[in-house]
Amino acid sequence: MPALLPNAGIARVYVFAVLVLAFVFIMAEAYILYLTKQGEKTIATNQWQIPEVQDAVSSSITTYMVYNVLFILAQAYIIFLCLEALMYKNTIQVIAVLVFYIVCQTYTAARYISFYVLPSLAARIFLRDRNMQLMQVSVMAMYAIALVSLVVLSYKLKKDVGWSVFRKLGADISLHRAYAWHQCLTILLKIDIYFVGSYLVQMTALILKADDIETWLQITVFIPFCIVIIVGAFYALHGERRRLMIAIATCIFLSLGYFIFKIVRVCDSSIVNKPGDPYADNRPFIMITIVTCMLLVIATGLASI
Numbered sequence: 001m002p003a004l005l006p007n008a009g010i011a012r013v014y015v016f017a018v019l020v021l022a023f024v025f026i027m028a029e030a031y032i033l034y035l036t037k038q039g040e041k042t043i044a045t046n047q048w049q050i051p052e053v054q055d056a057v058s059s060s061i062t063t064y065m066v067y068n069v070l071f072i073l074a075q076a077y078i079i080f081l082c083l084e085a086l087m088y089k090n091t092i093q094v095i096a097v098l099v100f101y102i103v104c105q106t107y108t109a110a111r112y113i114s115f116y117v118l119p120s121l122a123a124r125i126f127l128r129d130r131n132m133q134l135m136q137v138s139v140m141a142m143y144a145i146a147l148v149s150l151v152v153l154s155y156k157l158k159k160d161v162g163w164s165v166f167r168k169l170g171a172d173i174s175l176h177r178a179y180a181w182h183q184c185l186t187i188l189l190k191i192d193i194y195f196v197g198s199y200l201v202q203m204t205a206l207i208l209k210a211d212d213i214e215t216w217l218q219i220t221v222f223i224p225f226c227i228v229i230i231v232g233a234f235y236a237l238h239g240e241r242r243r244l245m246i247a248i249a250t251c252i253f254l255s256l257g258y259f260i261f262k263i264v265r266v267c268d269s270s271i272v273n274k275p276g277d278p279y280a281d282n283r284p285f286i287m288i289t290i291v292t293c294m295l296l297v298i299a300t301g302l303a304s305i
Helices: 009-045 051-087 091-117 130-169 173-207 213-239 242-254 256-266 283-304
Strands: none
Touching: 009 051, 009 130, 051 091, 051 173, 091 130, 091 173, 091 283, 173 213, 173 283, 213 242, 242 256, 242 283, 256 283
16 A cells, blocks of 8 residues: 655655645635635625525525535545545546646636626625635636646656656556556546536536436436446546457447537526526536536547547
């Protein structure tokens, strides 16, 4: 079993930086979650006296809080990816951590836009909340600083880790190529777990309704399909079962049709900005998630072949 904490100095600095950044981001998101919860309390005492409006705004606030929780879980997952990357000397996973941060930065920008540039009905209660605005701007700035810092550390770490992998595998180019593809597919599947899981949470908890047939198709078909594909991919990869991997790659590419269908549904002009629009408060977030999932699906499918 590899050591949990690396011995190299630069690796320890990298781990320390990721842990500190995760702590800062988790505390910031927890405070934003608190401010969002406080905003929910103003619904009952402010101008939202029409029951239908109160219900709609309350549902929107719940949506914002769910995304806060997903931001916090993202940081926990980044810690896992970071530690595992160093345990197994996986330079590709180190790069994947940077990509994860870029996606998180995109989400925070979308959140700011949905609150202060193109605010929905519910988000307008935060227009005069300077604490909320300051925190959201601060989080975006911190992600930018974190990215620059981790790029520098990752570059230095790549040299150290890359040299240890070279000593382990030798100078055989074909062996290095096979190892790189194996590591690439492994990390893609790990990232798939978070983003596909995040998508399923968003769809099931925030959008789909109990009386909607799509809800039950999601629960009985799509969720089991995702679990079987990801578990099967790990099994085929580690067992080196090529035929099974090709079958899984085929299923992965077929799932692109589902995501294209969801993009059409989310962008349907007949529901956009209309009463009862199920994506009114999370359209930017769900679109980023769908596009990210599609890119991951394509990359995972290509790496599986």
